[in-house]
Amino acid sequence: MRGDDAETHLRDAGMSGYLTLSVNGPFDLALCLKVSSSFSPEKAEPPRTFRCAVRIDGFPLLMEVRQPNKKEPILEITGSSSRHDKDLKNLAHWMLFGDLDLKPFYRLARGHPELSPIIERLHGLKPFRPPSLFEMAVTAITEQQISLAAAYRIRLRLIETFGNRIEDLWAFPAPERLARASIEEIMKCGLSYRKATYVSGIAGKITDGSLDLDLLKGMGDDDARSFIMDLRGFGRWSADYILIRGLGRMDCVPADDLGIQTIVGKHLGKGSRLSSEGVQKALGPFKPYRGLAAFYLLAHSRLHTEKK
DNA sequence: TACCAGGTAAAAA
DNA sequence: TTTTTACATGGT
Numbered sequence: 547m548r549g550d551d552a553e554t555h556l557r558d559a560g561m562s563g564y565l566t567l568s569v570n571g572p573f574d575l576a577l578c579l580k581v582s583s584s585f586s587p588e589k590a591e592p593p594r595t596f597r598c599a600v601r602i603d604g605f606p607l608l609m610e611v612r613q614p615n616k617k618e619p620i621l622e623i624t625g626s627s628s629r630h631d632k633d634l635k636n637l638a639h640w641m642l643f644g645d646l647d648l649k650p651f652y653r654l655a656r657g658h659p660e661l662s663p664i665i666e667r668l669h670g671l672k673p674f675r676p677p678s679l680f681e682m683a684v685t686a687i688t689e690q691q692i693s694l695a696a697a698y699r700i701r702l703r704l705i706e707t708f709g710n711r712i713e714d715l716w717a718f719p720a721p722e723r724l725a726r727a728s729i730e731e732i733m734k735c736g737l738s739y740r741k742a743t744y745v746s747g748i749a750g751k752i753t754d755g756s757l758d759l760d761l762l763k764g765m766g767d768d769d770a771r772s773f774i775m776d777l778r779g780f781g782r783w784s785a786d787y788i789l790i791r792g793l794g795r796m797d798c799v800p801a802d803d804l805g806i807q808t809i810v811g812k813h814l815g816k817g818s819r820l821s822s823e824g825v826q827k828a829l830g831p832f833k834p835y836r837g838l839a840a841f842y843l844l845a846h847s848r849l850h851t852e853k854k
Numbered sequence: 855t856a857c858c859a860g861g862t863a864a865a866a867a
Numbered sequence: 868t869t870t871t872t873a874c875a876t877g878g879t
Contacts, residue, residue, distance in 0.1 A: 695859085
Protein backbone atom coordinates (compact mmCIF):
# COMPACT_ATOMS: atom_id res chain seq x y z
CA MET A 547 0.00 0.00 0.00
CA ARG A 548 2.44 2.65 1.10
CA GLY A 549 5.57 2.97 -0.92
CA ASP A 550 9.08 3.49 0.28
CA ASP A 551 8.80 7.17 -0.38
CA ALA A 552 11.38 8.40 2.09
CA GLU A 553 15.09 8.17 1.54
CA THR A 554 16.96 5.93 3.93
CA HIS A 555 20.41 6.84 5.04
CA LEU A 556 22.42 4.56 7.16
CA ARG A 557 24.91 7.10 8.38
CA ASP A 558 27.18 4.70 10.11
CA ALA A 559 27.44 0.99 10.38
CA GLY A 560 26.84 -0.51 13.79
CA MET A 561 25.68 1.00 17.04
CA SER A 562 25.81 4.65 16.12
CA GLY A 563 23.88 4.20 12.89
CA TYR A 564 20.46 5.66 12.43
CA LEU A 565 17.87 5.75 9.73
CA THR A 566 16.19 8.90 8.56
CA LEU A 567 12.51 9.07 7.85
CA SER A 568 10.72 11.97 6.21
CA VAL A 569 7.15 12.29 7.37
CA ASN A 570 4.30 14.43 6.19
CA GLY A 571 4.55 17.82 7.89
CA PRO A 572 3.67 19.68 9.93
CA PHE A 573 4.80 17.33 12.67
CA ASP A 574 5.95 18.17 16.19
CA LEU A 575 7.26 15.08 17.95
CA ALA A 576 7.81 16.83 21.29
CA LEU A 577 4.18 17.93 21.32
CA CYS A 578 3.01 14.43 20.42
CA LEU A 579 5.04 13.02 23.32
CA LYS A 580 3.61 15.59 25.67
CA VAL A 581 0.04 14.76 24.70
CA SER A 582 0.71 11.03 24.73
CA SER A 583 2.10 11.11 28.27
CA SER A 584 -0.80 13.31 29.39
CA PHE A 585 -3.08 10.37 28.63
CA SER A 586 -1.08 8.12 30.93
CA PRO A 587 -1.95 7.92 34.63
CA GLU A 588 1.79 8.11 35.39
CA LYS A 589 2.73 11.61 36.32
CA ALA A 590 6.22 11.63 34.86
CA GLU A 591 7.68 14.34 32.67
CA PRO A 592 7.13 13.67 28.97
CA PRO A 593 10.14 11.89 27.43
CA ARG A 594 12.31 13.83 24.99
CA THR A 595 12.43 11.07 22.43
CA PHE A 596 9.93 8.47 21.30
CA ARG A 597 11.04 5.15 22.76
CA CYS A 598 9.10 1.95 22.38
CA ALA A 599 9.76 -1.75 22.72
CA VAL A 600 8.34 -3.27 19.57
CA ARG A 601 8.23 -6.66 17.97
CA ILE A 602 9.40 -7.30 14.44
CA ASP A 603 8.88 -10.81 13.08
CA GLY A 604 8.19 -11.77 16.67
CA PHE A 605 11.61 -10.52 17.69
CA PRO A 606 11.48 -7.86 20.42
CA LEU A 607 13.62 -4.79 19.93
CA LEU A 608 13.88 -1.22 21.07
CA MET A 609 12.94 1.64 18.77
CA GLU A 610 14.01 5.18 19.42
CA VAL A 611 12.93 8.17 17.34
CA ARG A 612 14.16 11.76 17.51
CA GLN A 613 13.24 14.90 15.65
CA PRO A 614 16.41 17.03 15.46
CA ASN A 615 14.59 20.11 14.22
CA LYS A 616 11.01 20.73 15.18
CA LYS A 617 10.42 22.72 12.02
CA GLU A 618 11.56 19.88 9.79
CA PRO A 619 9.46 16.71 9.52
CA ILE A 620 12.59 14.58 9.36
CA LEU A 621 13.07 11.90 11.97
CA GLU A 622 16.06 9.84 13.06
CA ILE A 623 15.35 6.26 14.01
CA THR A 624 17.59 3.96 15.98
CA GLY A 625 16.94 0.30 16.63
CA SER A 626 18.60 -2.04 19.07
CA SER A 627 19.23 -4.40 16.17
CA SER A 628 20.19 -3.38 12.65
CA ARG A 629 19.02 -6.68 11.21
CA HIS A 630 15.56 -5.33 10.51
CA ASP A 631 16.23 -1.77 9.41
CA LYS A 632 13.65 -1.73 6.69
CA ASP A 633 10.89 -3.16 8.88
CA LEU A 634 11.84 -0.87 11.73
CA LYS A 635 11.50 2.13 9.49
CA ASN A 636 8.15 0.98 8.17
CA LEU A 637 6.93 0.42 11.71
CA ALA A 638 8.05 3.88 12.83
CA HIS A 639 6.28 5.33 9.82
CA TRP A 640 3.13 3.48 10.87
CA MET A 641 3.29 4.33 14.58
CA LEU A 642 4.05 8.02 14.07
CA PHE A 643 1.54 8.52 11.23
CA GLY A 644 4.16 9.43 8.65
CA ASP A 645 1.50 9.27 5.95
CA LEU A 646 -0.99 11.57 7.66
CA ASP A 647 -1.27 15.05 6.21
CA LEU A 648 -2.75 17.44 8.77
CA LYS A 649 -3.07 20.37 6.40
CA PRO A 650 -6.51 19.56 4.97
CA PHE A 651 -7.85 19.14 8.51
CA TYR A 652 -6.37 22.48 9.52
CA ARG A 653 -7.96 24.16 6.52
CA LEU A 654 -11.30 22.64 7.46
CA ALA A 655 -11.07 23.70 11.10
CA ARG A 656 -9.63 27.15 10.52
CA GLY A 657 -12.17 29.79 11.39
CA HIS A 658 -14.22 27.45 13.52
CA PRO A 659 -14.87 29.26 16.81
CA GLU A 660 -13.98 26.28 19.02
CA LEU A 661 -11.45 24.34 16.97
CA SER A 662 -9.49 27.19 15.49
CA PRO A 663 -7.68 28.28 18.66
CA ILE A 664 -7.09 24.64 19.56
CA ILE A 665 -5.44 23.66 16.29
CA GLU A 666 -3.20 26.70 16.60
CA ARG A 667 -2.00 25.62 20.01
CA LEU A 668 -1.58 22.04 18.88
CA HIS A 669 0.06 22.65 15.52
CA GLY A 670 1.84 19.53 14.31
CA LEU A 671 0.07 17.16 16.69
CA LYS A 672 -0.59 13.61 15.55
CA PRO A 673 -1.66 10.62 17.63
CA PHE A 674 0.59 7.57 17.99
CA ARG A 675 -0.55 4.19 16.75
CA PRO A 676 0.35 1.10 18.76
CA PRO A 677 2.88 -1.19 17.06
CA SER A 678 0.40 -3.98 16.44
CA LEU A 679 -3.32 -4.45 16.00
CA PHE A 680 -3.14 -7.33 18.46
CA GLU A 681 -1.93 -4.94 21.15
CA MET A 682 -4.66 -2.50 20.14
CA ALA A 683 -7.32 -5.20 20.35
CA VAL A 684 -6.22 -6.31 23.81
CA THR A 685 -6.04 -2.69 24.91
CA ALA A 686 -9.63 -2.17 23.77
CA ILE A 687 -10.77 -5.16 25.79
CA THR A 688 -9.01 -3.95 28.92
CA GLU A 689 -10.60 -0.52 28.58
CA GLN A 690 -14.17 -1.74 28.25
CA GLN A 691 -16.34 -0.40 31.06
CA ILE A 692 -13.65 0.29 33.65
CA SER A 693 -11.66 3.49 34.08
CA LEU A 694 -8.60 4.13 31.96
CA ALA A 695 -6.47 4.12 35.10
CA ALA A 696 -7.72 0.68 36.12
CA ALA A 697 -7.24 -0.62 32.58
CA TYR A 698 -3.73 0.79 32.54
CA ARG A 699 -2.76 -1.09 35.69
CA ILE A 700 -4.22 -4.31 34.31
CA ARG A 701 -2.31 -3.89 31.07
CA LEU A 702 0.87 -3.26 32.99
CA ARG A 703 0.46 -6.57 34.78
CA LEU A 704 -0.22 -8.36 31.49
CA ILE A 705 2.91 -6.86 30.02
CA GLU A 706 5.08 -7.63 33.02
CA THR A 707 3.77 -11.19 33.18
CA PHE A 708 3.80 -12.18 29.54
CA GLY A 709 5.82 -9.52 27.70
CA ASN A 710 9.52 -9.13 26.99
CA ARG A 711 11.70 -6.65 28.78
CA ILE A 712 14.15 -4.54 26.84
CA GLU A 713 16.17 -2.18 28.99
CA ASP A 714 13.60 -0.14 30.92
CA LEU A 715 10.69 -0.95 28.59
CA TRP A 716 8.43 -3.89 27.89
CA ALA A 717 7.41 -5.23 24.50
CA PHE A 718 3.73 -6.14 24.52
CA PRO A 719 3.16 -9.90 24.82
CA ALA A 720 3.22 -11.85 21.58
CA PRO A 721 -0.09 -13.50 20.65
CA GLU A 722 1.58 -16.92 20.94
CA ARG A 723 2.51 -16.23 24.56
CA LEU A 724 -1.01 -15.21 25.55
CA ALA A 725 -2.45 -18.08 23.55
CA ARG A 726 -0.67 -20.61 25.71
CA ALA A 727 -1.44 -18.85 28.98
CA SER A 728 -4.37 -20.28 30.92
CA ILE A 729 -7.51 -18.27 31.55
CA GLU A 730 -6.61 -18.28 35.25
CA GLU A 731 -3.17 -16.81 34.56
CA ILE A 732 -4.67 -14.04 32.46
CA MET A 733 -7.29 -13.36 35.13
CA LYS A 734 -4.54 -12.94 37.70
CA CYS A 735 -3.63 -9.73 35.89
CA GLY A 736 -7.04 -8.32 36.84
CA LEU A 737 -9.24 -9.18 33.88
CA SER A 738 -12.69 -10.66 34.40
CA TYR A 739 -13.27 -14.25 33.34
CA ARG A 740 -15.10 -13.02 30.23
CA LYS A 741 -12.40 -10.58 29.21
CA ALA A 742 -9.71 -13.19 29.82
CA THR A 743 -11.49 -15.53 27.40
CA TYR A 744 -11.71 -12.75 24.81
CA VAL A 745 -7.98 -12.11 25.05
CA SER A 746 -7.19 -15.79 24.98
CA GLY A 747 -9.55 -16.32 22.06
CA ILE A 748 -8.10 -13.67 19.83
CA ALA A 749 -4.53 -14.64 20.72
CA GLY A 750 -5.33 -18.25 19.88
CA LYS A 751 -6.88 -17.41 16.53
CA ILE A 752 -3.92 -15.30 15.55
CA THR A 753 -1.52 -18.00 16.64
CA ASP A 754 -3.25 -20.79 14.74
CA GLY A 755 -3.47 -18.62 11.66
CA SER A 756 -7.26 -18.38 11.47
CA LEU A 757 -7.19 -14.63 12.11
CA ASP A 758 -5.03 -11.95 10.52
CA LEU A 759 -5.81 -8.53 11.96
CA ASP A 760 -3.52 -6.88 9.44
CA LEU A 761 -6.18 -7.60 6.81
CA LEU A 762 -8.05 -4.69 8.39
CA LYS A 763 -5.50 -2.31 6.92
CA GLY A 764 -6.79 -3.06 3.44
CA MET A 765 -10.48 -2.70 4.26
CA GLY A 766 -12.79 0.26 4.09
CA ASP A 767 -14.07 1.66 7.38
CA ASP A 768 -17.43 -0.12 7.27
CA ASP A 769 -15.97 -3.50 6.34
CA ALA A 770 -13.30 -3.19 9.00
CA ARG A 771 -15.91 -2.29 11.61
CA SER A 772 -18.06 -5.33 10.75
CA PHE A 773 -14.99 -7.57 10.72
CA ILE A 774 -14.04 -6.49 14.24
CA MET A 775 -17.59 -6.77 15.55
CA ASP A 776 -17.76 -10.36 14.36
CA LEU A 777 -15.01 -11.19 16.86
CA ARG A 778 -16.14 -12.27 20.27
CA GLY A 779 -15.72 -9.54 22.85
CA PHE A 780 -15.78 -6.63 20.41
CA GLY A 781 -18.89 -4.49 20.15
CA ARG A 782 -19.52 -1.20 18.42
CA TRP A 783 -17.45 0.83 20.83
CA SER A 784 -14.41 -1.43 20.54
CA ALA A 785 -14.64 -1.51 16.75
CA ASP A 786 -14.69 2.27 16.43
CA TYR A 787 -12.00 2.59 19.07
CA ILE A 788 -9.73 0.27 17.11
CA LEU A 789 -10.55 2.06 13.86
CA ILE A 790 -9.45 5.45 15.12
CA ARG A 791 -6.64 4.48 17.50
CA GLY A 792 -5.25 1.29 16.02
CA LEU A 793 -5.83 1.86 12.33
CA GLY A 794 -5.83 5.65 12.31
CA ARG A 795 -9.08 6.04 10.40
CA MET A 796 -9.43 9.75 11.01
CA ASP A 797 -13.15 9.98 10.37
CA CYS A 798 -14.10 7.31 12.91
CA VAL A 799 -15.32 8.16 16.41
CA PRO A 800 -16.55 5.87 19.15
CA ALA A 801 -19.69 7.93 19.68
CA ASP A 802 -20.84 5.72 22.58
CA ASP A 803 -17.65 6.62 24.39
CA LEU A 804 -18.17 8.40 27.66
CA GLY A 805 -15.03 10.52 27.35
CA ILE A 806 -15.90 11.54 23.81
CA GLN A 807 -19.48 12.41 24.72
CA THR A 808 -18.26 14.61 27.52
CA ILE A 809 -15.53 16.42 25.64
CA VAL A 810 -17.55 16.97 22.46
CA GLY A 811 -20.47 18.21 24.56
CA LYS A 812 -18.19 20.62 26.35
CA HIS A 813 -16.77 22.22 23.21
CA LEU A 814 -19.33 21.67 20.49
CA GLY A 815 -22.52 21.20 22.49
CA LYS A 816 -24.14 23.00 25.34
CA GLY A 817 -21.46 22.08 27.80
CA SER A 818 -22.88 18.85 29.10
CA ARG A 819 -22.52 15.29 27.91
CA LEU A 820 -24.03 14.45 24.54
CA SER A 821 -25.79 11.34 23.33
CA SER A 822 -24.18 9.13 20.75
CA GLU A 823 -26.27 10.77 18.02
CA GLY A 824 -25.42 14.18 19.42
CA VAL A 825 -21.72 13.44 19.08
CA GLN A 826 -22.09 12.41 15.43
CA LYS A 827 -24.08 15.50 14.68
CA ALA A 828 -21.75 17.90 16.48
CA LEU A 829 -18.71 16.49 14.69
CA GLY A 830 -20.47 16.52 11.31
CA PRO A 831 -18.72 19.67 10.05
CA PHE A 832 -15.32 18.01 10.42
CA LYS A 833 -16.01 15.10 8.13
CA PRO A 834 -13.76 13.39 6.94
CA TYR A 835 -11.73 14.21 10.05
CA ARG A 836 -14.31 13.70 12.80
CA GLY A 837 -12.10 11.38 14.81
CA LEU A 838 -9.11 13.66 14.49
CA ALA A 839 -11.21 16.62 15.61
CA ALA A 840 -12.28 14.67 18.69
CA PHE A 841 -8.64 13.77 19.36
CA TYR A 842 -7.67 17.45 19.25
CA LEU A 843 -10.41 18.30 21.73
CA LEU A 844 -9.25 15.55 24.08
CA ALA A 845 -5.59 16.51 23.73
CA HIS A 846 -6.38 20.12 24.43
CA SER A 847 -8.34 19.28 27.53
CA ARG A 848 -5.58 16.96 28.83
CA LEU A 849 -2.88 19.53 28.24
CA HIS A 850 -4.62 22.65 29.39
CA THR A 851 -6.61 21.33 32.32
CA GLU A 852 -5.06 20.98 35.75
CA LYS A 853 -4.12 17.47 36.80
CA LYS A 854 -4.82 17.05 40.47
C1' DT B 855 -17.99 2.97 51.92
C1' DA B 856 -20.09 3.39 47.99
C1' DC B 857 -20.16 4.60 43.29
C1' DC B 858 -18.68 5.33 38.82
C1' DA B 859 -15.48 4.54 35.08
C1' DG B 860 -13.83 5.71 27.32
C1' DG B 861 -18.90 -2.09 27.28
C1' DT B 862 -20.25 -6.75 26.21
C1' DA B 863 -22.58 -11.10 25.95
C1' DA B 864 -25.77 -13.81 28.01
C1' DA B 865 -29.94 -14.28 30.75
C1' DA B 866 -34.47 -12.83 31.67
C1' DA B 867 -38.66 -10.62 30.56
C1' DT C 868 -37.77 -8.70 20.51
C1' DT C 869 -36.18 -5.60 24.20
C1' DT C 870 -34.44 -5.01 28.89
C1' DT C 871 -31.61 -6.38 32.70
C1' DT C 872 -27.53 -8.28 34.83
C1' DA C 873 -22.68 -9.75 36.10
C1' DC C 874 -18.25 -8.35 35.80
C1' DA C 875 -12.87 -6.59 37.05
C1' DT C 876 -9.84 -2.56 39.28
C1' DG C 877 -8.76 2.12 40.72
C1' DG C 878 -9.88 6.84 41.93
C1' DT C 879 -12.84 10.02 44.43
